[in-house]
Amino acid sequence: MHRFFAELEPFLSVTEQNLTDRNRYILRSNIFGDAELERLRREAVPSSNGNAMPGNAAPLDAQQTAYVDAAVNIPVNSGDDGIVSHELEKMRSILEESMLETPSMPLENRPRLPRITLSKRNRAVVRALNPMLVTYLKASHDLCETDSILFGAALEVCHIIGTKLPMVGRATQQSSAIPAWRKRIEDRIAKARTLIGRLTSFRSGNNRLRVVRTGRMAYAGTNISLSQQDISQKLTERIDDLKQKIAAWGKRIRRFSERSRRFNQNRLF
Structure with a gap:
């Protein structure tokens, strides 16, 4: 089998073990029925008699090579999978309309x-559409x-299988909303800046009740009192510590935002 595959595809380097594993996976997963597998064998190995060896096989034409290269592009059997001729014509017309509308959609x-669920019907729809894409893909000029x-x-x-799609623009609204992690960090920064302002005001001699209460809450659970002599130095240390935390939180927001931007760009690509 490996020698035969090398003759069919001389530009693809596949090991014998890899080829055997792929063959076993196709047979076990029941991707193709017995009739389809037999059809693939006949079209991939055209021969004048049933005992022809792979080395004596006739050269493949363009259509047969396409079947070998992409087995999923084989048209489905309308009797087995439920895709009848009038449905194929309807799918082709819908595809033509979609090809005209999609490029202009931002x-x-x-x-x-x-x-989508991997049911027999859904697989049949995909296999029926794959051959219709050949004309459009051949005419494509760039990746976009x-x-x-x-x-x-x-x-x-x-649309054909009846899968419910999200409303247009919902993804944009969700992406424009502030993430929960960023809102939490921004709340911490806002509280720290408020605390810095009141501690600075208390250090300057403001003895209003709200400012004094905030200073006591800042040193709650410690042995530091607002009435001790070196409280000015303690306030300066506390303010510097809060400023360092704000700078660290700001760097965290920038780092997380950059990571989220890269993730979204990869997903869109």
Whole structure:
């Protein structure tokens, strides 16, 4: 099998163990039925008699090579999978409309595609649409256009199988909201700045009740009293400590924001 695969695909380097594992996975996962597997064998190894060896096999034409390269692109059997001819025509017309609308749709307005269940019907819909994409993919000139084609096809699959999609713009609203972790850190910074302001005011001689109460709360649980002689130095140390915490929290926000930005960019790509 490995020698035969090397003759069919001389530019792909696959080990014997890897090829055996892939073959075993295809057979065990029941991706293709017995009729489809037999059809693949006949089209991949065209021969004049049943005893022809792989080395004597005739060269593959373009259509047969396509079947070997991407087995998922084989059209489904309409009798077994429930895709009839009029449904295929309807899917083709919907795909044409989707190919015209998707390129003009901004990325931020595209709904997030959910995961679909691996049922026989859903697999049949995907296999029926795959051959229809060949014409559009061949005419694609860049990666952005290819992405629009694949997104439009995936969106059509969700519509055909009845998968509920999020409302347009909901993803943008969620992404523009302030994350919970950032709001917590910003609240800490706001409280620390308020405390710094009142401690500075108390150090300057402001003895209002609210300012004194805040100073006592700042040193609650410690042996420091506001009436001791070196309280001015203690206040200065406390204020410097709060300023260092604010700087550390600000760096944490910038670090987390950069990480979130990279994650979103990778997800969009």
